[in-house]
Every structure is written in structure tokens, then in C-alpha cells.
Amino acid sequence: MKVFVLDNGKLDLDLAWLLLNPHTGTVDNPNPPAEWVTIPTYTVLIEHPTLGWVLYDATCHPEWDRRWPEALRPVFPYRATDNQLLPAQLDQLGLRMRDIDIVVISHLHVDHCGCLDFFRGTKAGSRGIIVHEDELSHALKVTHVGPLDFAGAYAKVEFELPNLNYDLMMGSHLELAPDLHLYHWPGHTPGLIGMVAHTQHSGTFIFTSDAIYLERNLKEWRLSGIVYDSVAYFRSMYAIKQLSRKYEATLGYGHDLEAFTRLKKAPEYYE
Numbered sequence: 514m515k516v517f518v519l520d521n522g523k524l525d526l527d528l529a530w531l532l533l534n535p536h537t538g539t540v541d542n543p544n545p546p547a548e549w550v551t552i553p554t555y556t557v558l559i560e561h562p563t564l565g566w567v568l569y570d571a572t573c574h575p576e577w578d579r580r581w582p583e584a585l586r587p588v589f590p591y592r593a594t595d596n597q598l599l600p601a602q603l604d605q606l607g608l609r610m611r612d613i614d615i616v617v618i619s620h621l622h623v624d625h626c627g628c629l630d631f632f633r634g635t636k637a638g639s640r641g642i643i644v645h646e647d648e649l650s651h652a653l654k655v656t657h658v659g660p661l662d663f664a665g666a667y668a669k670v671e672f673e674l675p676n677l678n679y680d681l682m683m684g685s686h687l688e689l690a691p692d693l694h695l696y697h698w699p700g701h702t703p704g705l706i707g708m709v710a711h712t713q714h715s716g717t718f719i720f721t722s723d724a725i726y727l728e729r730n731l732k733e734w735r736l737s738g739i740v741y742d743s744v745a746y747f748r749s750m751y752a753i754k755q756l757s758r759k760y761e762a763t764l765g766y767g768h769d770l771e772a773f774t775r776l777k778k779a780p781e782y783y784e
């Protein structure tokens with residue numbers, strides 16, 4: 514099995530989304546300024562001897578500035594070079610969307626499912642994109658009850674697509690292969706899926722997606738600013754911590770720039 518980490522560019526946003534209340538006001542400093550930070554967005558591609566090509570997550574759509582709800586665009590604007598867009602990252606490995614066998618989406622926020630649009634009618638899209646049943650039902654619910662086509666970071670336009678099926682993960686664990694596992698780690702959203710890859714020579718990798726945004730959330734045991742269920746959030750972080758100890762794993766956090774910088778990027782890979 515080969516594990517490729519694809520660099521899909523950056524998002525800029527207020528640190529308070531990632532770390533709850535990072536700068537508390539005090540009587541001496543009642544209005545501390547927001548801290549504007551830059552974070553990576555990435556996808557993971559697996560070349561597997563029995564499963565074929567497996568893609569974990571789908572970053573932002575290249576035309577995000579036309580597709581995203583107007584209210585979201587200035588809150589966490591996306592920027593990427595032409596080469597960082599997902600189709601181009603696959604292209605540099607000689608792949609097209611239609612070559613991908615299985616797509617797993619960690620959760621349906623716009624910066625994790627944006628390129629699903631490109632999988633309409635492909636074998637992965639016909640087979641069914643793997644999402645957790647709790648995620649799809651939540652995303653559909655929150656985007657269909659209000660006056661708008663989006664709610665929070667969920668936007669209908671990015672996941673409710675013609676010629677695209679879903680293959681719903683149920684329960685807490687799914688073994689795709691003996692060396693490739695999916696886990697249900699709710700908290701950030703109801704149906705967040707993490708991926709654990711056991712490589713032959715480079716050890717175990719745990720891709721947490723937004724179950725843990727930053728290494729700081731884990732090290733300082735801190736809540737992020739976007740949480741659906743805070744009790745589940747800490748349970749999931751605890752489960753990830755135990756797994757990472759058990760396997761002495763390398764952690765791929767949702768959006769930690771420093772930890773991301775330490776990872777090898779495609780076309781290099783782990784195996």
C-alpha cells in the first residue's frame with residue numbers, strides 16, 4: 514500500500530474557529546483582537562493492492578468563490594495554485610477522477626467534500642461515496658429546514674448532486690482492508706469518519722480530519738470553535754489518542770500547518 518498526501522492549498526480564518534476562545538477578554542484588555550491564521554487543506558490518496566485507488570476527502574471546489582454561499586466566502590476564503598487543485602494533484606500522478614475506485618468523505622463541510630462534483634458518473638460515484646449515515650442525514654436535515662440552501666459549513670450544492678450515490682457507513686468501525694480502517698469519530702459533526710492506514714515500512718498513519726483540527730487541541734485537550742457534540746468530541750479525541758499510542762502512529766490532523774508541513778507530499782509517498 515502506498516499513501517500519498519495531496520497538498521490542496523490553504524484556507525485563511527479566525528483562529529477562534531479552531532480553538533475555542535483563544536484570546537479571552539479581561540478587565541485590562543476587554544476587546545482582544547481576533548487572530549487571523551492560515552491552515553492547509555489536503556486529501557489522502559491510497560494505492561492499495563486489493564482495493565485499487567482510494568481517495569480520502571475532497572477538499573474545496575476550484576470554483577468555490579462562485580459556488581459557496583456568499584456568507585461563507587469571507588469567513589474562510591480558499592486559495593490554491595492551479596497545481597494544488599485536486600484534479601491537478603491527481604493529474605501529476607497520471608490519474609483522472611474516473612480512475613479512482615473508492616472515495617471516502619470524512620464529513621460534508623464544503624472544505625472536505627468540494628470536489629465530489631467531479632465524481633458524478635464515475636465508478637466511485639456510481640459505487641457510492643462512503644460517508645457516515647449520521648453525517649448525510651444531518652447535512653440533509655440542516656440544509657432543508659431553513660430558508661437558505663446552506664447551514665454553517667454545509668452547502669447543498671456541494672453534496673446533493675445528480676449521478677452521485679452514497680454508500681452509508683453504519684456503526685463505529687469499517688475495515689476496508691486489513692491494513693486500512695475507517696472509524697466513526699463524532700463531535701465536530703455527527704458523522705465524522707477518520708482513516709487509519711498501517712503501512713509496511715512507514716508505520717501507522719491516523720488521519721483525523723476535523724475530529725482534531727490542530728495538534729494544540731490534542732496536546733492542550735481543548736475544544737474547537739465548531740462542535741456539534743462536545744461530549745462526543747472529547748470521547749473521539751480520547752479514542753484517537755489511545756490508537757496513536759498503541760501504534761506509535763503519525764497523526765494527520767484536520768488543519769494543522771506545522772504537522773502538515775512535516776508530512777511528505779505527493780508525488781512522494783509512504784509505503
Ligand SMILES: [Zn+2]
Nearest residue numbers: 620622701723
Ligand atoms: Zn469541518
